[in-house]
Amino acid sequence: MTRVIAVTSGKGGVGKSNFVLNVGISLAMMESSVMILDADLGLANLDVLLGIRPSMNLEDVLLGRAQLRDIIVKTDYHVNLIPGSSGTQDMADIDRDRIAALIGAVKDSCRETDFLLVDTAAGISSGVVAFLLAVPEVIVGVSPEPTSLTDAYALIKVLKRNGYQGRISMFASMVKNSSAGHGLFKKISSATQRFLDIQVEYLGSVYSDEKLTRAVSDQVPAIVRFPTSDISRCYRVIALTMLGQKSVSADFEKFWSRLVSMIMKGAKPKAVRAEALKGEAPGASMEQIFHEILDEQRRTRLLLERLVTRIERQDLTENLGKKGYSA
Numbered sequence: 009m010t011r012v013i014a015v016t017s018g019k020g021g022v023g024k025s026n027f028v029l030n031v032g033i034s035l036a037m038m039e040s041s042v043m044i045l046d047a048d049l050g051l052a053n054l055d056v057l058l059g060i061r062p063s064m065n066l067e068d069v070l071l072g073r074a075q076l077r078d079i080i081v082k083t084d085y086h087v088n089l090i091p092g093s094s095g096t097q098d099m100a101d102i103d104r105d106r107i108a109a110l111i112g113a114v115k116d117s118c119r120e121t122d123f124l125l126v127d128t129a130a131g132i133s134s135g136v137v138a139f140l141l142a143v144p145e146v147i148v149g150v151s152p153e154p155t156s157l158t159d160a161y162a163l164i165k166v167l168k169r170n171g172y173q174g175r176i177s178m179f180a181s182m183v184k185n186s187s188a189g190h191g192l193f194k195k196i197s198s199a200t201q202r203f204l205d206i207q208v209e210y211l212g213s214v215y216s217d218e219k220l221t222r223a224v225s226d227q228v229p230a231i232v233r234f235p236t237s238d239i240s241r242c243y244r245v246i247a248l249t250m251l252g253q254k255s256v257s258a259d260f261e262k263f264w265s266r267l268v269s270m271i272m273k274g275a276k277p278k279a280v281r282a283e284a285l286k287g288e289a290p291g292a293s294m295e296q297i298f299h300e301i302l303d304e305q306r307r308t309r310l311l312l313e314r315l316v317t318r319i320e321r322q323d324l325t326e327n328l329g330k331k332g333y334s335a
């Protein structure tokens with residue numbers, strides 16, 4: 009069974025694309041078959057990170073110019089890449105048969121795939137939320153910046169409010185060490201447990217490492233360019249943790265039709281956005297949801313700050329207690 013997993017974040021630039029690529033390659037090194045889908049439709053860049061230039065993408069399939077098998081890129085690292093599309097005006101009138109044909113083709117080509125990893129744009133700032141609701145597993149990247157934390161919480165809250173039933177995991181990104189990563193997880197998970205009654209699973213941390221920046225500029229994945237570095241170890245540990253998680257079954261059809269809706273949104277924003285959310289939040293347009301998210305962010309930032317201070321105070325008290333000091 010294929011595990012379909014989307015990687016997202018509340019705030020942009022936390023290291024999602026590098027995560028997808030390097031964890032994907034690590035999983036492939038561990039004998040899993042891996043397909044990566046670049047669904048960051050605004051700024052697809054997995055091809056840049058891989059140093060390749062796909063000549064065609066999903067848009068060509070949807071417009072009938074290519075078959076799915078023509079656009080799948082076999083990389084040098086034993087992972088296959090489906091290049092995304094940023095959506096054009098032409099896509100407003102794609103007929104249903106073509107979408108159904110794409111879904112059928114994807115089902116066929118994923119038959120042998122263990123992991124379909126989807127790189128998305130940051131969830132808060134785009135129509136990604138509607139798409140995420142159709143993905144059985146969502147991984148949220150969180151960096152130590154306070155806004156990354158609150159935006160991740162707000163994103164999880166929006167998923168919950170819209171009835172999301174899948175698994176939510178998190179990785180800590182650009183942290184100094186694993187205890188800093190775990191600290192971030194504790195902050196998020198205490199808040200989601202307490203206020204949303206959601207258990208977030210922890211996958212581990214990715215350290216802040218200038219080797220990653222070097223790998224990005226060399227256009228070679230860090231795990232290949234610097235296989236023995238700390239950051240590569242971080243990605244491998246996360247891949248192992250993911251292998252240890254139970255699989256969650258995917259509704260492939262729903263997933264792909266949402267992906268197509270998201271692509272077509274580029275051509276017809278309002279109609280498709282509202283359509284995409286039907287069923288999850290009756291009457292809510294994407295614009296309304298954005299406003300709610302922004303309000304939510306303001307409110308939760310305050311709440312989280314209080315909660316984090318309390319947790320830190322508690323930790324300090326516990327540590328002092330362990331060391332024999334009285335608080």
Ligand SMILES: Nc1ncnc2c1ncn2[C@@H]1O[C@H](COP(=O)(O)OP(=O)(O)OP(=O)(O)O)[C@@H](O)[C@H]1O
Nearest residue numbers: 020021022023024025026182215216217220221224
């Ligand atoms: N672990 C890390 N250590 C050091 N720098 C990092 C790390 N992760 C990401 N970066 C820096 O952040 C940049 C953006 O990374 P990446 O493209 O993976 O983020 P993203 O979350 O996909 O961004 P976007 O939201 O724009 O899609 C990298 O080019 C690199 O400079």
Ligand SMILES: [Mg+2]
Nearest residue numbers: 024025048128
């Ligand atoms: Mg990215």
